Amino acid sequence: MTRALVVFESLFGDARAIAHAIADGLSPTIPTDVVSATDAPAEIPADVRLLVVGGPNHALSMPRQSTREGAVTQHGAQIADTSRGLHEWLDAVRVTGDDTRAAAFDTRSDHPKFLVKLDHASRTEEKLLRGHGLALVAAAEHFYVTDTKGPLVEGEQERAQQWGATLAGKLTAANPT
Numbered sequence: 001m002t003r004a005l006v007v008f009e010s011l012f013g014d015a016r017a018i019a020h021a022i023a024d025g026l027s028p029t030i031p032t033d034v035v036s037a038t039d040a041p042a043e044i045p046a047d048v049r050l051l052v053v054g055g056p057n058h059a060l061s062m063p064r065q066s067t068r069e070g071a072v073t074q075h076g077a078q079i080a081d082t083s084r085g086l087h088e089w090l091d092a093v094r095v096t097g098d099d100t101r102a103a104a105f106d107t108r109s110d111h112p113k114f115l116v117k118l119d120h121a122s123r124t125e126e127k128l129l130r131g132h133g134l135a136l137v138a139a140a141e142h143f144y145v146t147d148t149k150g151p152l153v154e155g156e157q158e159r160a161q162q163w164g165a166t167l168a169g170k171l172t173a174a175n176p177t
Helices: 014-026 065-075 086-092 113-118 121-131 156-174
Strands: 003-008 032-036 048-056 101-109 141-145
Touching: 003 014, 003 086, 014 032, 014 048, 014 101, 014 141, 014 156, 048 086, 048 121, 048 156, 086 121, 101 121, 101 156, 141 156
Parallel strands: 003 032, 003 048, 048 101, 101 141
Antiparallel strands: none
């Protein structure tokens, strides 16, 4: 049986909420698991047809140890191990399936507008996914928060669920079973 896997990093809970909403959109079509990057498997088995990854834009890119530490000291984030996150997991994970497809998402502030254009977390996620030889089923999606610590902009969880359903449809069209 094939399945989807959504792997996320979340500093304040918003990317976690988006990951679960995406899974809700995927799950009517394909069984879907959701896991944080710190608990994600070291190897993606061949039965995973779709790998979706995402996390916050933090200091204009994916979180790294120094920005995670800053989130803890400056904003009170609860991060047990600041040395590991989505970027580190994507660097180390091994993908075993030939038919695995991928997609990426990020959470980002909805203002100021000039900074929104500079945020690149999902661009880096896509680059790392392609580095594993994975074809992307869709362009990265961006979900918006109102401030550093959230909350999500109204309607973003519903939009994430719809995007998950869209990904499921694209996966089925690209690789029918």
